[in-house]
Amino acid sequence: MGRFSDFFIKELGRRQVWLFFLPATLVYVLPLILADYPYIDDNWRSLSAGMAWAKEGRLFAELFYNALTFSNAAPDIFPLPLLIATLAMSWALASLTFHYFREPTIACCLVLLPLWYNPFFLQNLSYQYDGPVITLSVVAVIYAITFRHPSRSVQWLVPAFLIALALGLYQVSINVFLGLCCLDLLRAANDKAPWPQWGVLIGRRIAQIVLGWLIYCVTAYPFMGEGRTLLLDWSAQPWLQIDINLARVLEKIVLLFHGGFAWVFAGLLLCAIVGAVRLGLNVVKHKDGRAKQWLIGLMCLLTVPVVMLLVSGVALFFRDFNEGARTLMGFAVLLVLLFYLSYLALAPLHERLPLLLLVPLLAMLSLSFAYGRVLTVQKTFATSALFSLERDITSHQALREAKRIYLSVTYSDHWLVGAAGSFKQMPVLHYLLNIDFYMLAENLPKVGITNVVAEKERRNATRVGYQQYPALVENQFYRIYLIGDYGFIVIKEPAPIKALRW
Known part of the structure; x- marks a missing residue:
C-alpha cells in the first residue's frame, strides 16, 4: 500500500x-x-x-x-x-x-x-x-x-x-x-x-x-x-x-x-x-x-x-x-x-494535497461523457428524421421524380427532447451541441435521395407563398408540398421542451 x-x-x-x-x-x-x-x-x-x-x-x-x-x-x-x-x-x-x-x-x-x-x-x-x-x-x-x-x-x-x-x-x-x-x-x-x-x-x-x-x-x-x-x-x-x-x-x-x-x-x-x-x-x-x-x-x-x-x-x-x-x-x-x-x-x-486537482478534472471528464450521450441521442433523432423523410419521398412517385425539392430549415432550441434532462442539469451541453435544425440537405444522399437541396433565396416563398396549397405529406415535424415539378419541405416549429416528470 x-x-x-x-x-x-x-x-x-x-x-x-x-x-x-x-x-x-x-x-x-x-x-x-x-x-x-x-x-x-x-x-x-x-x-x-x-x-x-x-x-x-x-x-x-x-x-x-x-x-x-x-x-x-x-x-x-x-x-x-x-x-x-x-x-x-x-x-x-x-x-x-x-x-x-x-x-x-x-x-x-x-x-x-x-x-x-x-x-x-x-x-x-x-x-x-x-x-x-x-x-x-x-x-x-x-x-x-x-x-x-x-x-x-x-x-x-x-x-x-x-x-x-x-x-x-x-x-x-x-x-x-x-x-x-x-x-x-x-x-x-x-x-x-x-x-x-x-x-x-x-x-x-x-x-x-x-x-x-x-x-x-x-x-x-x-x-x-x-x-x-x-x-x-x-x-x-x-x-x-x-x-x-x-x-x-x-x-x-x-x-x-x-x-x-x-x-x-x-x-x-x-x-x-x-x-x-x-x-x-x-x-x-x-x-x-x-x-x-x-x-x-x-x-x-x-x-x-x-x-x-x-x-x-x-x-x-x-x-x-x-x-x-x-x-x-x-x-x-x-x-x-x-x-x-x-x-x-x-x-x-x-x-499529496495537489492531488485535489483531480476533482475538477473528474468534473470535466464527466461532462465529456454526458456530452457523448447527448451526441448519441442526437444521432438517434437525426437517423429517425432521415428515414422519415426518405420514406415519405420514396413513397410518392411525384416527389421521387421532382426536378428539385427545396428544404426550408427552421431553427429552434427545442428539437432534442430526449436530452431535455441533461440540458436542464448541464446547460452548457446545449451550447456545446450547437445543433438547432431538424435536418440538413446533405444528409439525404446517404439514403439515396439526391434531388433535395437547401433553400436559400426562395425561403420566404416557401414559408408564406406555398402555404395556401394543400400539403402532399404532413406529420409532426414537417410538411411537403408539390407544385409542378418542384417540391418544398417546410420544417415546422417544434413545441418548447416541457419539464419531464416520470
Whole structure:
C-alpha cells in the first residue's frame, strides 16, 4: 500500500509522464468515438471527400488529409485521425510538463491536463474532420513553447515554423500560444529567474511570433478568401462591438458554472488566489532591486486579464464574430493558470494535497461523457428524421421524380427532447451541441435521395407563398408540398421542451 501511495508523489521520468497522459487523453475522447456522430460540416465533407480548408487559410489541414489518406481529397477515415492527434497531444503534454516542472510528479501532470480537458474544446473535437486538425494545431504551439536548442537562430526558426504550421491548421490556436507565453512569465517569477532572462524570454517569444506570422503569410495565407480576413470596421465604434462580443462570450461561459460545477470551480478559484499570493511573495524576494520587482510584479499581474481576454482572443476582432464554443480555445489556458496557481498554494502545505486537482478534472471528464450521450441521442433523432423523410419521398412517385425539392430549415432550441434532462442539469451541453435544425440537405444522399437541396433565396416563398396549397405529406415535424415539378419541405416549429416528470 505504501508503494502505491508513493507512486503519486515520486518523481516521474519522461516515459512515465507520457504513459500517464496517453490513457488520460484517450478516455476524454472515448465518448465522441463511441457516439460516432458526423457533426455539421462532416456531412458534406464525407459525402464528397471534400476539403475547402485552403480558402480559409488552413492549407496545412488539406495537406494533412492528403498525406493521411494517400489521395488528393479527404475520404472519411474517422476515428484514425483523432487517434493520431490524441497520441500527438499526449507527447506534447508530456513535453510541456517537463518545461514547467524540473521534477514532475503526478500532481504536476494534473496541472497541464486542462489543456485537453477544456469543456469547450469538446465542440472542436465533435468535428470528425476538423477536430484532429485543430488538435494538431494545439500540439504545434505547445512544441513551439517547449523547443530548446543551443543555437539562437535554430531556437527562433523552429518555433516560428511550428507557429506557422499551427496557423495553417487552425488560426485560433494562436490564443493558446499567447496564453502559454503568459504562463511562462509566471513560471519565471516563481523560479526567481534573474532579470536578464526576462528580456531574453520576452524578446524570443516576440521574434518567434513575428517570424511565424511571416512564414504563414507566404505559405497558407495567400490561399485565403477575402471574406475570411475582414476585421471590425474601425470607423464604426469597434470598441463597442468588442465589448458586446465579450459580453456574449461571458454569457456562454457562465453556462458551465451550474450546480456542482459552480462549487468545484469556486474552490479552484480560492486555491488559485492563495497561490497568486504565494507567487507575489516570491516576486518580493527577487534580488534585482525594487524597481525591477515592481516591473516583474506588474507583468505577472497583467497576465491574468490577458489570459482572460485570450479565451476568445483574436476572434473578437473579426467582423463576422463567431461565439461558438469552438473559438474558446483560450479557456484551456485559463484553466491551466488556475491549476498552476492552485498547485503553488497546495504543494507547500502537503505533498499529496495537489492531488485535489483531480476533482475538477473528474468534473470535466464527466461532462465529456454526458456530452457523448447527448451526441448519441442526437444521432438517434437525426437517423429517425432521415428515414422519415426518405420514406415519405420514396413513397410518392411525384416527389421521387421532382426536378428539385427545396428544404426550408427552421431553427429552434427545442428539437432534442430526449436530452431535455441533461440540458436542464448541464446547460452548457446545449451550447456545446450547437445543433438547432431538424435536418440538413446533405444528409439525404446517404439514403439515396439526391434531388433535395437547401433553400436559400426562395425561403420566404416557401414559408408564406406555398402555404395556401394543400400539403402532399404532413406529420409532426414537417410538411411537403408539390407544385409542378418542384417540391418544398417546410420544417415546422417544434413545441418548447416541457419539464419531464416520470
